[in-house]
Structure formats: structure tokens, C-alpha cells
Amino acid sequence: MSPIVPNFRKASREAVRNSQVIAAVRKTANLLSGMMALAVANTPDFEALRNYGRTRKLEISGDLEKYAQSFAANAQAAGAVVHRAKDAAEAARLAIKIAADNGAKTAVKGKSMTAEEVELNEALEAAGVTVTETDLGEFIIQLANEKPSHIMAPAIHRSRAQVAELFTDRLGTPPDLSVEALVAAARKELREKFLAADMGITGGNFAIADTGAIVLLSNEGNIRMATTLPRIQLAVVGIDKIIPEMADMPKFLALLARSAAGQTISSYLSIVTGPRRAGEEEGPEQLHIILLDNGRSRIAKGPYREILHCLHCGACLSHCPVYRAVGGHAYQAVYPGPMGSVLSPLISGLEIYADLPNACTLCGRCAEVCPVCVPLPDYLRDLRSDVNKPPLMMKMAAFGAHTPSLYRLGMIAMRQMLKKGVKGLMAPALKEWTVCREPPEPQAGESFRDWWKTRSHGQ
């Protein structure tokens, strides 16, 4: 839909200069990672929990379709209408049809990256449905006409002052409001939308196969509103969110809540099983669930299967030194950061996001904090084999580098070149190197090999 061709080099070059954004990103990323560390430290069996998460997820991703069918059958039995969407376009069409069939003109929406993947808001708006984002972060970026820059903290790139300015501009609030006053203004603005909306749209943090339940976490209460007040509820859920049993849920919840925001549980946990039942005074008359595939079945069969284990907690983003240096928008993808640099190319195409697997120093922090042990750096390294075409110079260098005589000549040549100025094949790499650095400086004096030779002869 967007004509922009993603270019991480260009976007990141601009991003690192935006000190205001980077300062805001860092402040929040530091707080989030600090809170996670504390919560993990207070959980004595966290490593065991992580292992459980990974093992259980391996069972699931090994048989995704079985669990999807089981979930669909049980959700239908509970009275939900389950739709399967093979791709984003089909999911958007289904959502439009659900709204049209029920005459829904207004919708309140909870934060959902899956809906972002589907570009659901754009699709519904084009079909005449007014969608209001109700998660405070999402509400802010919707007012600013931006995309989320973090999967858990979508407005991480905006400072309080910027939000205050935005609210004054778009909602007419007095200038320079405090955080508390901004929150109160959003409460007032959104309360009316909740009460009037025809449709509530959410994602789903977990979908439970054995009961057909959707599990939703929220701290603000917007999810409770959206799943309780409107007469139609739509949940857009990736098939990777399915877990086998209700008994699995508390453990995955423990992993997710700690990793996402350093909590043992979110302020609100909503377990939604079908629509309102006879005699109940709340809940939607209809519950529609769109189960989105969009490449997930394909990914499950390939070498990057464990990326589907991701709980979308955002810990890898908050801990990633590259993410912290450039912010989320530089990735120009729905999913930024380490998990996004794996998932975005796999969902949208390697050729579109060929930069992203390379946009990583392989520092390993993401794997260290991932609550389900997704081998993110290994995947990013392996994905480079799929996206990179080794330049001729590197091919030649490989030949030289495993031939001792050529290698030794190469080392001598390198020392000479760095001392006297770089020309020829090495020049382009050095040009990039010297964007922020001086050329490497070889030590003066004899080489190690010469020293070793004289030394052994002397002995």
C-alpha cells in the first residue's frame, strides 16, 4: 500500500540525528528494561519458566494447524464466529464485511500489532467506519497520524511536551499539560467514544485452543471497555497466538507480563469466551474472531520457525542497542527491533526488508532477555545468507584467507596500505569506515610473525 521502499541506511542515518526522539526512546527503554530485570530477579524459577515456554511453543509450532482447528471449533462452540484469513488483504475484507453486515459505523480499538499488520484501520476507514484507537499510546499516534514505534509502547518516541502540544492542537486542551492532566483529557475524550461505539476491535495476547477463549492483557482498561460495551466485538488474532490449554495460560502470562512491563500480571486480564450469554447484561451480541495466517504456516515449516513463538512482549526492542540508537520508525516495518528484523522480512518479503537482518551487531542481548528463548541473533545471522549477495571482493578474500601464503601477503599488504593510504578494492569499505572514524592504525615495528621467527631462531 505504501509506495515507500524501506531503506534502513537512509532512515537510520536521519534517525540517529533526531536527538529528541532518541532521548525519549532511551528513557522509556531504560525504564522498561529496568522493571523487567527487577521482576525477573524476583521470580526464582524464571529460567524454568522460560524453558517451559520454549518447549511448549515448539510443540505448538510443530503442529500449528491442529491447534488452529481446535481453537476454531471450540470458539464456535462457545458462540463466536471464527473466520480464517490466509493473508492481510483477506482479513481486511472480512473485517469490512463484518462491519457492513451489522451496520457498524464507529469502532473503538485496543492496541493490536496484528491489526497493524493487516492495516485494518485504513481498510475500515476507507469503508466508512470511524475507528478510534483507545490505548493511550495508540490514541496519541493516531492523533499525530503516525505509526507505532514500539510493539508495547507505541508512542515511545514522543516526549510529554510533544504530546501536550499535540493534544492542544487536536483536542483543544490548555498548553503544556502534565502527564496526569493529559491522561485525564484522554479519559474524557475516549469515554464518550466507548459508550457510543458499535464495534469493539481488539487483538488477542493468547488464544486458548481447548476452550476457544481469547485472552487480553491491558493496564488502562480500554480492552475491558471494548470487549464489554459495543454490540459487536472483533478480535484479530495471529494463529501463532494459540496455546493448547487454559492451564498453559498462567505460565505464558507470567512470562509476558514480566518481560513486557516488569509486572506479575497486567492491571486487567480479560478472558473472553464467546459473546454475551442469555441473561447477561454486558458483552457483545456477536463475537467475531479473524484468525490470521499471513505467512505463519509457511514460516512454521521453515528454518525460522521459533520466531512464531514470540509473545510480542517487546523486551528485545527495549534491550537492543540498535533500536535504542535509532528508534522504531527507522525500521519502516510493522514489527521493528530484533523480533521485527526477523519477522518483517519473513512476512513481507526478504527483498523488501533485506537491510533488516544486517541491522544488528549480533550483540546477543535480545536472546538473553527473550522470555521464550527465540534464537534471534542466530536467525538474523542465518537470514543474511538469504538476503546478502557476497561481494566479489569478499569471495576473493575468502580464497586468499585460507591459503596461508596468500593470507600472509595480504596481511603485509594491509599493513602497508593502512600506513600509506588505501586504494583499490579496499577503498569503498574504508570510505564507510571513515564516516565516523579514522582509518585503523597498525602498530609500528616488526610484525608478530617476524618477532616469532627471530625469537625461535635465537632460542
Added chain:
Amino acid sequence: MILNQYLAKAQGVGVHVELLSLSDLNRRLAALVGELKAKSVALPLIGWPEPLLRTVKTEVEKCGSATVSPRRRMDGGYEWNRPALGSANLGITFCGAFIAETGSLAFPSGPGLGTLASLLPETHLALSCAKDCRPDLGGYLAEFGADIPSRLTFVTGPSRTGDIEASMTTCVHGPGRVLHWIITGDFS
């Protein structure tokens, strides 16, 4: 033991939690309603131990506050008068299960068991019996077996957000203040 764990957890997430005897309830309710200058109080009527509901309803009305409750429909179900509910300053609900492991209040749905009274007003008071404390979430969920209600809501502290500069702020969409009074002793 688990009650102590619950108290610590709930305090940790910002719930104003305390143990009360039934005889203290009237005085405390009067004080709360007075402090909030609550003109109207949202009060669901189903699922309560009878003496507790009677005490609450009588005391609130004695304080001069109106109570808003779901109406019985012709079909036997219930429904809220939403504008009236929306203007309530305080929601008082019975909470039949609370979880020590996480410090959470559990609200399963059912006819007359709506959760809006714990969501829309800025202050939410939950009343429980001490015996209803459960050790953990998994055990509580297992109590339902295959018979899960349409909505099962867990409330752990006030409505909060960190979406602006990760600065923790309460009272976003739900209540900014959650009180949990656990009634000790036998009052059946």
C-alpha cells in the same frame, strides 16, 4: 498464610486493601461515601452474601446516595441504565474470589454479574469474605473445568498507563482508585 501473601501483593500493585469485621463496615462505608461526596453508587445486586448486600445498600442510602443497579428484563436477564451508571462516582461490587499469587480480584460473568460497576466509576470498592482467597491463578481457572464464563475478568490494581515517557499514571479508562475490604468472621 495465603491471605498474607495476597495482602502484600495487592498492596504492591496499589490496591487499598484491608481486613474488616462486619461490624466495622457501616462506619467505613459512611466515611468513604462522605469522602467521595458520592451522589450515586453503582451496585450490582446478584451474587452477594445476603447480610453483606443488605448492610451495604442500607448504609449507602442512609448516607443520602442513590444506588444504580441493573434492572431485571422481561426475559429474566439484567441490564444497566448506562447513562446512570456512567455518572456513578463509586462502584461497589462483591468479589467472590481473589488470588494471592498475583494480588488480583476475579469477576466471572453471569446473569446480573456484570463488571461495568468495577470499570466505569473512578473509585471501585470490592468486598470479599476472607475465606474466598485462592492461592493462584492456575488453580482458580481449574475450578471452572470446561465451563468457563463468557467473560472472566481479573483486576489487579488501578487502571494505569506508562505510555507517556513511561511515567506511571493512574485512572486512564478504569478506576484510579481500587479498595478491597476483606470481611473477616462468619456472617452467613
Added chain:
Amino acid sequence: MNMPTTRRVSLFLTCGADALYPSVGRASVRVLESYGVDVDFPEEQTCCGQPWLNTGDAKSARIMALHFLKVFERSEAIVAPSSSCVDTVRNRYWPLFKGEPKLQDRFRKLASKTYEICEYMHRILDIPGLPPHPEPARTTYHSSCRTLRGIGLRGVAENYLKQMLGDHFVPLPDADACCGFGGSFSVKFPEVSGKMMEDKLGNIVLTGASTVAALDMSCLTHLSAGARRQNLGRLRFVHLAELMMEALEGKTR
């Protein structure tokens, strides 16, 4: 009486020290020898292949791995002054040979006897302490990502530094953050790499240190080149082995 058998070690110099830092190789040899280790230097050795491995050229990386195996397979132990090269040999070689169990087995054996020099001193030679440095300078330590998360060495280098330098050792704030080098990353996204480097150099300046030690010369190549660009004055960037040699021999350079 049982005489302890002499330990024998093959030095893997690494291409970085080969091309740029002969002093790191010399220090490694002298430190090991001062503890009675018999050091040899297989001259056919080249590079571990990391640049190819980390840019996704698995085919070339395999060729490099096979050459490394040929050179070092018969060694009793292999010691290198670089965590990232050790991480490569230990953790990255064998997965390149999935489906070739015999070869993979040989690579696993190779992996089990390859050490970073600081790690070797701590885990194998079991050196509990080092003598004080003769001319201690205010020094900080960059704990590289591959030291921490690649070979899992935490606190060991810092302890040795404390023993040699006492209060002259100053820990680096935000120590476990990446310096922004990342191999090909440093030239693919030099602006981002530069931003991360600035942060790391900023923290180094905060410590007031005049010497920066690490177990990875690749990070230090990047940081020292950046420090020169930023005119940060005379910062000395050294491998820990160089400071160890100075302490053990009682003289600087």
C-alpha cells in the same frame, strides 16, 4: 614424585593482531610462558572466518573452518587473545556442518579446547591473582558482547584488573552495552555504529581513564579509531594480556 606435565598451547594470533597489533601476540606468548606454558605458533594459521560467517557467506565460512581444523586439530589447547574469534571457533563452527556427524564431532572437540587467554588463565591455569602493575594508570574495561554473551566470561577480567591496578581500575558505566562495532555492521550502517560508539566513548571519558582494556581487539579498533576522530586525547587501548605482561615483568612496554 609426580612432576606436573607441562601444558602445551597453540597460539591463535587472529588476523586482527596479525595485521595491526603485534604487541597483543607478543604479550600473549610471554604471559603464557611466564606460567610455564609451552607455546607454539602454527604458521599456517590464518583467520577464523568471522567476516564471512557474519555476513551470511556460510560457504566461505566453512572453507575457513576446515582450514582452521587442519591447522589446530592436533593441538593440546588453542588460545587466542580475542573473545569473538573464540566464540566463532567454539560456538559457530560445528553448526556449519549439520548432516556431517563425523566432521561435526571433530569440530566439537576443537571447540572444547579453544580458549580466550584471560579465560585460559582463569579456568585452566587457575591463576588466582596477578602482581600489582608497576606503573598503574587509570584504566577501565570494555566487556565486549562476545566476552559476556559469546563465551560467558563475566567478572574475570575485572578481577584481574583490580588485582593489578587497585583503585586505578574504574568500572565502565552501562558496561554490557554493545560498542557498535558489529563487524560488517560498522561499514553497512556507519552512522548508527558511530552513534553507539559515541555513547561508549562518552562513558569511557566519564570514567576519566587513560587506558581502555578489553578481550576483543576488534571492538578496540573501532573505539580507538573513533577516539582519534573525536580528538579524545591520548587514550591507550590494550588487550588485557598486555597489562598482564607488564605486571608480570614489572615494567611497562
